[in-house]
Amino acid sequence: MHGTIFTLLKRYVQTQYDHSTWVRLLDAAGLSAADFNHKSVYPDEHMYALVGQAAQMTGIPTGELHEKFGEYLVPDLMYMYQKYLDPNWRTLDMLEHTEGRMHTQVRREHTENAPPVLEVKRLGENELLINYVSARRMGGLAVGIVRGLAAYYDEADRIDVMPTTSEDGERVQIHVRRT
Template identity: 75%
Template structure:
């Protein structure tokens, strides 16, 4: 997983809790000597260890934590990829275009990175299905990002997000509908 995600996770923990919580989380995950940087790709095991420890510390499930973090990521992602975003896009348009814009960019610039594959099928003007495919099994993050996009585009009260398969699978179907 790209170091930038770890750096954002650190900031998330520090803003939602505090710096000592981050230090405790790193220590409990056995990563206390590691300092993440944005140019390095780290083993996926590190993110699993951190999320697992966070789940133990908070009493929330790993999926719930991934969703909360996904929502938190959206403003940073929108800033990072702003040159790929059309001004008229809203939530469903962003989802529909993520694979061929942002993910394509990540794969071309950082060949060692492997963002999930998003196979998006638009069912109509106000509805789509995302087939999330990733060996990381972190679809909770994708669900959180969808909810974060809805908030970002002021559509949170009109967007329904429903995973229609097990959220911890390698392939997860997520139904998104604008009311």
């Protein structure tokens, strides 16, 4: 997994809790206290260990932690990928174009990265279905990102996000509707 995600996880833990919580989390996960480099790639197991330990420390289920972290990531993701965005897009448009615009570019520029494949089917003007495909089994993160996008586009009160399959599978289906 790309080091940027670990850097943002560190910031998330520090803003939601504090720096000492991050240090305890690293220790509990059996990882070094050294900072993650945002330009490097790290084993997915590091993320699993950190989130698993965070779940034990907080009592919050891992899926819920993935969702909260996904929501938190959105402003930074939007900043990082701003050159690929259309300023006229709203939540559903962004979701519809993420695979073709952002994920394809990430795979092309950074072959060691493997963002999930998002198969998005537009069901109508105000509805779409996302098939998240990833061996990482972090569908909760995708659900959180969808909710975060709705908040980013000031549509949180109008966007319904409904996972229709278990969020910890390699294939997760997410139904998104604007009301």
